[in-house]
Amino acid sequence: MDAKVNRKKLGLKEKYKLLTRDLGWEPSYHAKEKIFPYATYEGIKIHDWDKWEDPFRLTMDSYWKYQAEKERKFYAIIDAHAQNNGHLNLTDARYLSALKIFLQAISPGEYAASKGFARVGREFPGVGTQVACQMQAIDEIRHAQTQIHAMSNYNRFYNGFHAFAQQRDRIWYTSVARSFFDDAMSAGPFEFMIAIGFSFEYVLTNLLFVPFMSGAAYNGDMATVTFGFSAQSDEARHMTLGLECIKFMLEQDPANLPIIQSWIDKWFWRGFRLLGLVGTMMDYMLPKRVMSWREAWDIYGVANGTALFKDLARYGIRPPKSWDDAEAGIDHMSHQFMLGFYQWSFGTCFHSWIPSDEDMAWLAEKYPKSFNQYYLPRWQHIKKLAEAGTPFKNFGVAKLCQTCQLPTVFTEPDEASLLCHREGDYKGEKYHYCSDHCKEIFDNEPEKYIQSWLPLPQLFQAPNFGDIGAWMAWVDLKDGIDNGDYVGSQDEANFQAWRGLATSNSNAQAQGEQ
């Protein structure tokens, strides 16, 4: 009656097992295939879900506790930042172009990842995997929200942030990021994990995250850097999950190897193309630079990537097929992107500009193999046109790659003076690609990629019918305010006037006060 229970001492691992995977059960009233209908169609074979090693052991009560602490700090800092006009501490308002691209293209991706992880957190038949994916699902909601909240105050004072929700679905360059996440979410649960959990979180996150947040810190953007610090421990968990997932799949069955290898090939290249946006920000958009895109790639791409693929070699995994072409592209991509943004700046909801002489000297130093030879002459020509009062505007519509959605502005991997363009036929239609790798991705799943929504042809379709004004209204772009050159923009004038108010006793009237 009053027998004391003799409690066994439970190890952490054992206890966590009781608190997670022991909760699940083998169903008997419905077939497992009906409960988990998408678990097998990709061809990945899993024999024993119990072999899954939990990448981190976090129970809900500690999750709430740790995350709430981080949330408290984060909101305290961004409240103070807003209250004290923290935006006036920026090195220069041209920095905000990077943030505008981030909010329009990347934050929606965080939200898509959250939906995707909720789906795979339900569709994987193993409890350990489900719990880990569910935690990432809720973390990704956090990231989308903290980013929107961090940038909300900038929206009150600067142009280009105001319509991120419409631009996510309509403007041309955000389609690059959205097609990446749409592609992952329309794939099965295992490919989703390789796409987001492995390629994006593990292989590429450092290239996105570290340079971006360091860029924010270097340029006085306390709001964004606080988000970055706050998200760091979440990202560490996500990276461990991505790596555990790939190892688990490889260990379960040798037949999984070729499928996974083809996904790694695909998603490395998809991610690499997407990260070109970050490269451009680092090389061109930061008034105070952290390091060049080339240097970031050498540290976070080459060094980390080499170690990772060395580690995975024991499973038979080799580095992504496109690795060498990516390496060759590094010296060119940011310049090609920025030249693209500048000439099409009428259609971007952020500003671009001609780099100053000092900027160009820095670029020449960082890119000894490419800048002076290929890009300096173009910028000098563009500068001359601007000085003559006839700035270079390209109102032609760029040809987009059917796979990655970027304009085909890249050059051949071995010949930087030759534009790279590939063409293919499928069921009587012609398709265009920016590279061999994007063509190969298309060729592996043509029925998927023929569905791609191409944002530039949309300009000629209903409701715009080739009318640029109508298109601008449709994408919520305020002509002459959100777009064009930074020099002479409202953002530039306001920032200077407000900074004058903050740092001197002059009574400069800012446009915002009218």
Next chain:
Amino acid sequence: MHIDLRTISIKPQRQAFDHLIRRFGDKQASRYQEGSYDIQAVENLHYRPTWDPDQALYDEGITRIVMQDWYAIKDPRQFYYSTYTLTRARQQETTEANFNFVETRGLGDMLPENLRQIALNVLVPLRHAAWGANMNNTFICGYGYGTTFTQPCMYHATDHLGIAQYLSRLGLLLGDTEALDKGKAAWMEGEAWQPMRRYLEDCLVVRDPFELFVAQNAALDGLLYPLIYERIVDDYLSTQGGSAVAMLCQFMNDWFDETSKWIDAVLKTVAAESSANRAQLEIWTAQHSEKAAKAVLPVVRLGLADEADDAVVEALAAFKARMKKTGIAF
């Protein structure tokens, strides 16, 4: 004395993001609004899912409920990630203190044996039911449409995982790992638990997110939580000298009160949208609550024996009255 500090004052260019000004007027938006409205992609989606090419990546058509605007649904608690985690972190502290109180004073060991058995028999297998509820809410979040509807379902899912973990700890505290083993055996084989397990497995094959919302969050939990945590734990066990168990279950009681407000608000908005929605909700609520009542009855018998039948009838009547307030009469 009140002193106003001076800061430089700059007039903002605009109050809020365009999509929020369109919805709520030209004023500053709350963080709940910023983090919830229109943040899911809606148009020009690139590819159909390879796992089911008949649906779109975000598809309003996979439920029988039709909403002109899914963002008409809102969470009266205004939970976004931050307010959600801060709320749960505070509750977690209380729960931790309760567990600690029971453990350090040996209150678990002082429980009369018959009460301990009832607590173990009734509560421990429920950790599996909570896990089923977690999966169902994860599903609704994953496949439902519109963030103001789906976001709280993810929080609800992780709440259920938290509850499953609290129930597991309760089992360990009152009966060690054996209690968990016995609980699982009862869940898998015990006669009293089979209708409940069947109900949850039936839910796991429902792929209409809103029907699942009704079946799990309204019908099942709407009967289960009042019967288990109010009738059995608070009323019965506490009066018999088992208030230690009530301390360990405080989270579930508070949580049920809080989350019911959200569930009712969702149902009310959806029922008010159209007579077709209302009719569909009435059908689902009737069907699922009848099944759920049958599923909980044998479990309630484990605690209340002969009084169980009446208790379930009363709980069903209370549930009907609750649904009627949301506009759903069945």
